[in-house]
Structure formats: C-alpha cells, structure tokens
Amino acid sequence: MRHIPEPGDSIPMDKAAWTLGDRIGQGGFGLVFRARRADGATGAVKLIEKAPGADRELLLGRTLAGSPYVVPVLDAGETEDHWALAMPLADTSLDERVARQGGRPLPLADALAVLRDIAAALADLDGRVVHRDLKPANILLLNGSWRLADFGISRYAQASTDPNTRKHSLTPPYASPEQWRGEHATGAADIYATGVIAFELLTGSRPFPGPQPPDYRRQHLSDPLPPLPDEVPAELAALVKESLFKPAGARPTADDLRARLDRIDRARSSKRA
CATH class of the missing domain: 3.30.200.20 (Phosphorylase Kinase; domain 1)
Structure with missing residues (x-):
C-alpha cells in the first residue's frame, strides 16, 4: 500500500x-x-x-x-x-499574478517583462529540452525573474517519443494543435503555449476558452485567433498571432521570439525617454 x-x-x-x-x-x-x-x-x-x-x-x-x-x-x-x-520557494506564480488582475490585462510593461523572460528561457532550452506543458502555473517568480518549472512531461529535444514521456498528457487551454493530434511535439509547441500566455496577459482572457476538452481541441485545431485590442503595439500583436499559427513550422523560433520581444521593449523604452 x-x-x-x-x-x-x-x-x-x-x-x-x-x-x-x-x-x-x-x-x-x-x-x-x-x-x-x-x-x-x-x-x-x-x-x-x-x-x-x-x-x-x-x-x-x-x-x-x-x-x-x-x-x-x-x-x-x-x-x-x-x-x-x-x-527554493518562489515569490509567486504567473497564475497567481494573473488571478490578482481579476480578468483585466497586465500593464504592458509587466506583460513584456514576463514574455521576455519566457522567451529567454525557451532560447536557452532550444535544442536541449522541450517543456511541453508551459502555462502560468509553471512559471514562477524567483529572485526578480520569471523562471520555468514543472518538467514532468518534458523530454530531451532529440529524443524519440516513447510511452513513458507522457506525450498525451496536456493542459487543454495551452496545448498546441500538434499535441492535440498526438504528434511529436518540438519546441514549436512551447512557442504556441507562449502565444496563448501572451494573449492572456495582454487581454485578461485566453484566446480559446473551451470549456471542455472537445471544445478546446476544435478551437486549437481550427478556430481563428480573436483580435487583440488596439492598445497592444502592432509589432507585438503580430508576434502573438504568429506564435499561435496552427502549423508548427510557421511559428517563430525561440531566438526570433526573444529578439523581437527585446526590440519591442527597446522601442517602447525609447518612446518614453
């Protein structure tokens, strides 16, 4: 027992x-x-x-x-x-940070800070590990930066998928189309989940609301992305949209995601100066 x-x-x-x-x-x-x-x-x-x-x-x-x-x-x-x-004990999770907003978007500066840290993490993992379960509950604030946690269904990037990698375990609101189809998930699946998180931070709600697994599957596989608010900078809105492209090969790479977020943040900072 x-x-x-x-x-x-x-x-x-x-x-x-x-x-x-x-x-x-x-x-x-x-x-x-x-x-x-x-x-x-x-x-x-x-x-x-x-x-x-x-x-x-x-x-x-x-x-x-x-x-x-x-x-x-x-x-x-x-x-x-x-x-x-x-x-170590984290200061908070992104899930808790989002909950404190009560359905309102995060301030743009805060959202960009989160997304830049996630992008830096994915660029660092690229070619080594595919997380496969990125979501706000698995992103923790520690020593002033947002870090990835919970690698329970992750796998080495070059590893073939076997039954023990739990590839069919997924979190419906954040799972990529290829995960819903039971296909081999690459780093592009983590980019897709980041796109879902970005949409949630910038709007206060997820792009595909479910509520049941069959609904999530249909929405992620075939439903169009709802528009982002006009307040979201055009370059950032375009990046979120590209991250949520249905075909995995059409999404930005982790390095591209990081570079473009850095450029968006620098442009925003220069306008304030």
Missing part, C-alpha cells in the same frame, strides 16, 4: 533530509509542500509518485542545473513510493 505524503514526514535526499510542511500545490504528476531542511533552511519539496517515466523530471532537473531561466533543484532523493525534488 502506497504511503500518502503528509506534513511532518521526513524525506531523505542526497545532501540532507527535508521535513514536509503544509501542502502548497500540485503540479504535473506531483504534490508540492513547504519544507524545512535539517539545517533550518526552507524551500519547497515536490514528490512524484513512482511510475514508468516518473523520474524524468529529476533527470531533467539535473541536466538543467545552473540555468538562470529554470527554477533550480537544490537536492534530490526518493522514498519507497516517490521521487523527491527540493527547490
């Missing part, structure tokens, strides 16, 4: 044991708890139930160690039933 993690449990890891506090979230295929290390340091511990392919996030976390665009893994270990990752 599997043990269900609960506050007070001690989780052995490579460097030191961590004691679980209150549960603060559920991401991908794991539970996230506040936690305290044996030396008194605090952080978050994610526990991932052991199953075929479940150790991918642990392996990818070690692969991406040191990246300034990814929430770092401080320690790793396992129990009889779970893989364990210890991470």
Whole structure:
C-alpha cells in the first residue's frame, strides 16, 4: 500500500533530509509542500509518485542545473513510493499574478517583462529540452525573474517519443494543435503555449476558452485567433498571432521570439525617454 505524503514526514535526499510542511500545490504528476531542511533552511519539496517515466523530471532537473531561466533543484532523493525534488520557494506564480488582475490585462510593461523572460528561457532550452506543458502555473517568480518549472512531461529535444514521456498528457487551454493530434511535439509547441500566455496577459482572457476538452481541441485545431485590442503595439500583436499559427513550422523560433520581444521593449523604452 502506497504511503500518502503528509506534513511532518521526513524525506531523505542526497545532501540532507527535508521535513514536509503544509501542502502548497500540485503540479504535473506531483504534490508540492513547504519544507524545512535539517539545517533550518526552507524551500519547497515536490514528490512524484513512482511510475514508468516518473523520474524524468529529476533527470531533467539535473541536466538543467545552473540555468538562470529554470527554477533550480537544490537536492534530490526518493522514498519507497516517490521521487523527491527540493527547490527554493518562489515569490509567486504567473497564475497567481494573473488571478490578482481579476480578468483585466497586465500593464504592458509587466506583460513584456514576463514574455521576455519566457522567451529567454525557451532560447536557452532550444535544442536541449522541450517543456511541453508551459502555462502560468509553471512559471514562477524567483529572485526578480520569471523562471520555468514543472518538467514532468518534458523530454530531451532529440529524443524519440516513447510511452513513458507522457506525450498525451496536456493542459487543454495551452496545448498546441500538434499535441492535440498526438504528434511529436518540438519546441514549436512551447512557442504556441507562449502565444496563448501572451494573449492572456495582454487581454485578461485566453484566446480559446473551451470549456471542455472537445471544445478546446476544435478551437486549437481550427478556430481563428480573436483580435487583440488596439492598445497592444502592432509589432507585438503580430508576434502573438504568429506564435499561435496552427502549423508548427510557421511559428517563430525561440531566438526570433526573444529578439523581437527585446526590440519591442527597446522601442517602447525609447518612446518614453
């Protein structure tokens, strides 16, 4: 019988044991708890139930160690039933930031700051890792920058898709057309998800509202993109539209996305000067 993690449990890891506090979230295929290390340091511990392919996030976390665009893994270990990752506690998630807006768009400067950090992260991962589940809940503010988290269904960019990569697991509002078709997802799927996030930040709502998986599938596969407000700069609106093109090959690359967002931000800054 599997043990269900609960506050007070001690989780052995490579460097030191961590004691679980209150549960603060559920991401991908794991539970996230506040936690305290044996030396008194605090952080978050994610526990991932052991199953075929479940150790991918642990392996990818070690692969991406040191990246300034990814929430770092401080320690790793396992129990009889779970893989364990210890991470710093983030200041907030993009999901929480969007919720505080109450359906209103973010200020343009704030939206651009988020999108530039996401684009920098995707450019850094390009050719190495495909995230495949980008969404506001997986983008965390840490030390003043927005970083990617929750690599539970990610895979190495050059890896073939096998049953243990969980390619059919997706988050309906942010999944690309090729993911809905069950096809091999490349970095273009992450660009598409970034386009959905950009639309949401700039308008206060998602471009394709669902609400049920069959609706999402139809909308992502065939529905046209709703227009962005006139207040959104034309070059930014064009970039969002291109990121949400249905054919994966027609979307910008991660490097192009980053360069164009930087150019948009510089043009906006020069107008204010």
